[in-house]
Amino acid sequence: MFPPVIFNYMLQHMPEDKIDAPENGFNFLDPISPSEIGFDIDGVVADTMEAFMRIAREEFGINYISKEQITSYWIEECLPVPLDIIKTIISRLLADPFGIELEPLPGAGEFLTRLAVHGRLTFVTARPAKETIEAWLVSILSDVSHGDIKVIATGHHSAKAEVLEELKIKYFIDDHLETCQDLHKRGIRTIVFDQPWNRGHTPFLRISSWKDLSGIIKGNEI
Missing domain, CATH: 3.40.50.1000 (HAD superfamily/HAD-like)
Known part of the structure; x- marks a missing residue:
């Protein structure tokens, strides 16, 4: 217990x-x-989103976003960041976790x-x-x-x-x-x-x- x-x-x-709902199933x-x-x-x-924000800040000069602003799983729906930059960063996150120093x-x-x-x-x-x-x-x-x-x-x-x-x-x-x-x-x-x-x-x-x-x-x- x-x-x-x-x-x-x-x-x-x-x-x-x-708490006691049967549909919870847990x-x-x-x-x-x-x-x-x-x-x-x-x-x-x-900590993928930390890496996303760090790349956005260090390589694209986007220093006006925070993790708490990411209120949707789909980043383009909630962050004021150009879509092409979002796609570029995500591609790097997927392709090279060592190069982007993923933690x-x-x-x-x-x-x-x-x-x-x-x-x-x-x-x-x-x-x-x-x-x-x-x-x-x-x-x-x-x-x-x-x-x-x-x-x-x-x-x-x-x-x-x-x-x-x-x-x-x-x-x-x-x-x-x-x-x-x-x-x-x-x-x-x-x-x-x-x-x-x-x-x-x-x-x-x-x-x-x-x-x-x-x-x-x-x-x-x-």
Whole structure:
């Protein structure tokens, strides 16, 4: 059972009318087995938006945007940045995580390294190709065997559900609300990694840091 502080955290981050709602499909009193959970990468493991803003500032002189302004997953809908610049930066984010010095979100590398002791880590991303981001993950998880890091690139958010079903993943952490909703409909229990672009009323458990996962996944040492 969760320590009281973790359970209280969960209740505080769920809308009151959803705490006991049957459609939520999430038993908060049963910690998750490490083998049952999968992870998105951008916005969950990788601090992709920090890299986006840094490139915009350093290379294009755009110093008037902040992360809190990114209120939509689709950047062009919420930032006053020319579309051609947005496309250029995104292309670089996808192609060269090392060159743009992509950093992990605080605590991600440490938590995943500890989790890997219990089995293979599974990452499912909507990126079009896995090679560059897989190499980046291997680099930040240097104490984890490459064979224990599985990365699947679906090319589209809507393709994640089928992949996760095939892998028998029961829980998934993502920052894209539409993906969370799609997975929920397919019976995959979703956890939202809190970001400015996914705020709002949802029936899903929401975490704001990797530290929040410590009391949710089985294993006192995680």
